[in-house]
Amino acid sequence: MSPSTASGIFARVSFIRPKEVAKLLAPLLALGLCLATDAALPSVYPSDYSEQYFPAFLRIVLLLYLACAALSCWFKAVRQRLLHFWGLLIAVFVLLTFLNLQTVKSGNFLLPYVPSPDQILGAIFGNLPTVLDNLGGSLSLLLQGITLGGVAGMVYGSCMGYSRFFNYWLSPFIKLIGPVPSTAWMALAMVLAPSSHAASVCLVALSTWFPLSVNLSGGIRGVNKTYIERAQTLGASHFFILRKVIYPAVLPNIFTGLFMGVCFSLTALVGAEMLGVQSGLGWYISYAEAWSEFDLIYSTILIFILVAFTLITILFKIQKQVMKWTKGAIQW
Amino acid sequence: MDEGSHSVVEETRQRQLLARDITRAFINEDGSELVALKDFSLEINKGQIIALVGPSGCGKSTFLRLVAGLDEPQAGTLLYNGQPIAGPSPDRGFVFQQTNLYPWLTVANNVAFGLKARGLYHEQKHRVQEMIDLMGLSGFEKAWPHQISGGMASRVALAQTFIQDPGVILLDEPLSALDAFTRAIIQDEIVALWQQFEPIIILVSHDVEEAVYLADRVVVMTPRPGRQIADLAIDLPRPRERTAPDFIQIRREILQLLKSEER
Numbered sequence: 001m002s003p004s005t006a007s008g009i010f011a012r013v014s015f016i017r018p019k020e021v022a023k024l025l026a027p028l029l030a031l032g033l034c035l036a037t038d039a040a041l042p043s044v045y046p047s048d049y050s051e052q053y054f055p056a057f058l059r060i061v062l063l064l065y066l067a068c069a070a071l072s073c074w075f076k077a078v079r080q081r082l083l084h085f086w087g088l089l090i091a092v093f094v095l096l097t098f099l100n101l102q103t104v105k106s107g108n109f110l111l112p113y114v115p116s117p118d119q120i121l122g123a124i125f126g127n128l129p130t131v132l133d134n135l136g137g138s139l140s141l142l143l144q145g146i147t148l149g150g151v152a153g154m155v156y157g158s159c160m161g162y163s164r165f166f167n168y169w170l171s172p173f174i175k176l177i178g179p180v181p182s183t184a185w186m187a188l189a190m191v192l193a194p195s196s197h198a199a200s201v202c203l204v205a206l207s208t209w210f211p212l213s214v215n216l217s218g219g220i221r222g223v224n225k226t227y228i229e230r231a232q233t234l235g236a237s238h239f240f241i242l243r244k245v246i247y248p249a250v251l252p253n254i255f256t257g258l259f260m261g262v263c264f265s266l267t268a269l270v271g272a273e274m275l276g277v278q279s280g281l282g283w284y285i286s287y288a289e290a291w292s293e294f295d296l297i298y299s300t301i302l303i304f305i306l307v308a309f310t311l312i313t314i315l316f317k318i319q320k321q322v323m324k325w326t327k328g329a330i331q332w
Numbered sequence: 333m334d335e336g337s338h339s340v341v342e343e344t345r346q347r348q349l350l351a352r353d354i355t356r357a358f359i360n361e362d363g364s365e366l367v368a369l370k371d372f373s374l375e376i377n378k379g380q381i382i383a384l385v386g387p388s389g390c391g392k393s394t395f396l397r398l399v400a401g402l403d404e405p406q407a408g409t410l411l412y413n414g415q416p417i418a419g420p421s422p423d424r425g426f427v428f429q430q431t432n433l434y435p436w437l438t439v440a441n442n443v444a445f446g447l448k449a450r451g452l453y454h455e456q457k458h459r460v461q462e463m464i465d466l467m468g469l470s471g472f473e474k475a476w477p478h479q480i481s482g483g484m485a486s487r488v489a490l491a492q493t494f495i496q497d498p499g500v501i502l503l504d505e506p507l508s509a510l511d512a513f514t515r516a517i518i519q520d521e522i523v524a525l526w527q528q529f530e531p532i533i534i535l536v537s538h539d540v541e542e543a544v545y546l547a548d549r550v551v552v553m554t555p556r557p558g559r560q561i562a563d564l565a566i567d568l569p570r571p572r573e574r575t576a577p578d579f580i581q582i583r584r585e586i587l588q589l590l591k592s593e594e595r
Binding site for chain 2: 224226227229230231232233234235236237240244245248249251323324325326
């Protein structure tokens with residue numbers, strides 16, 4: 001059909017090639033398979049158990065996918081996203097089907113060690129206030145720690161990179177303290193800090209401070225000397241050079257440091273919450289373990305995945321925005 | 333003050349830039365000494381273009397760094413306007429071998445860098461656009477350095493320095509990375525800039541043709557230790573014709589000097 005004979009909307013829809021249509025429809029088949037097996041096969045779990053969340057979850061996913069697919073007819077960006085993720089989406093739906101079949105539909109995977117997808121979802125949505133409370137606590141602790149560690153790391157790394165004097169006195173400290181796992185400080189921090197919350201913030205801060213300082217000071221010392229000399233011959237002061245030459249030049253190092261800092265911080269956070277603070281996602285996992293509530297453990301891990309992924313995605317989005325001049329920065 | 337130093341000051345009234353018996357040596361990693369410049373003297377009058385030519389290691393770039401104030405001589409006198417050179421100054425601009433634009437600044441902000449550094453940007457904002465237009469960079473104000481060609485990057489680097497209107501401009505092989513065609517065009521642009529701003533230009537080049545095309549004087553240097561073996565005045569009218577017999581004659585002379593030193 002030629003665009004001239006077709007009316008507006010259909011003319012644009014017709015630009016999607018048949019192969020692309022197949023790719024857009026394939027995840028629907030996998031999702032349909034998941035829905036169909038879940039609805040058709042009986043549960044082997046005790047008779048007082050009934051699925052509450054999984055079918056609804058699948059229907060919401062189905063609706064979302066249909067909405068995206070519809071949008072993709074008009075918005076090229078959406079279409080490209082879907083066409084990029086189609087294989088991964090199929091894999092996710094097939095894995096979900098597999099897990100569902102092996103647990104609630106056949107009992108091959110034993111309870112309580114491997115719960116069904118429905119139970120994992122139930123552990124989140126059935127305890128939503130508790131989950132949100134702990135998530136909020138963890139996020140606030142994490143953000144406080146990362147902020148504190150970020151500021152400390154910027155100052156420490158700048159001093160170490162910029163001045164020989166500071167480098168002499170500060171670098172042995174970071175070389176000795178930095179690599180020690182933050183949880184090793186736990187017992188001490190609990191005693192020395194005014195509260196267990198403050199202790200945890202400090203431990204998270206420590207794990208951001210270390211990689212950020214090391215990356216930043218190394219970056220500052222490695223700044224292309226001609227950038228600085230050129231600025232000097234153009235009449236720039238030390239302070240101007242620091243702001244307009246050195247910091248922009250080390251932005252990639254700062255972001256690498258922050259990226260590593262966020263990853264280390266999550267480890268520190270879980271350790272701190274498990275050992276010290278009696279709240280947060282880390283505590284929630286150890287609590288669930290004590291009561292052998294594996295569905296809680298799985299669901300909390302799921303939340304951790306989402307938190308870590310979101311934080312790092314935000315970080316890379318900021319980097320992309322701040323470092324607009326780069327062609328190919330580190331991709332996430 | 334003895335009589336000798338008095339006469340030196342007297343002399344620099346006319347000779348804006350004066351180097352006398354400059355020595356600069358470096359210590360190699362293995363402990364051996366590399367004498368980059370030995371008893372090197374040079375006098376440059378206001379508004380002249382001087383080209384320093386010679387093989388690697390003859391101290392040409394070292395001399396530029398000394399004049400820029402990025403390095404200090406171990407012996408000798410180096411005066412600019414009668415004053416000893418101490419540290420870098422915006423009155424002595426330096427265009428480096430690699431164009432070295434700041435990749436995080438747009439073309440316009442690279443050109444404006446010096447004005448901003450000296451706090452003159454708000455008064456002299458209009459000069460940035462004038463300079464950009466003069467260098468034929470209009471339309472690329474917001475481009476990032478990685479998006480523009482090598483020739484344009486050279487123009488931005490020149491604009492970044494010339495906008496400061498320095499008394500001395502040091503060019504350290506600024507065009508060596510460009511193709512011959514672009515290089516010839518930018519050489520003419522350098523002459524035009526020079527005629528407009530009238531700075532002293534000290535050009536370091538490996539390219540004898542470039543030196544003869546641009547310079548009022550060509551100083552031929554030789555390495556180990558770096559010193560001057562000839563100082564030739566180029567009295568050809570501008571614009572110069574690269575294929576004119578005079579031009580070729582001077583080129584041949586300089587090349588022979590360099591060759592004879594090699595033996």
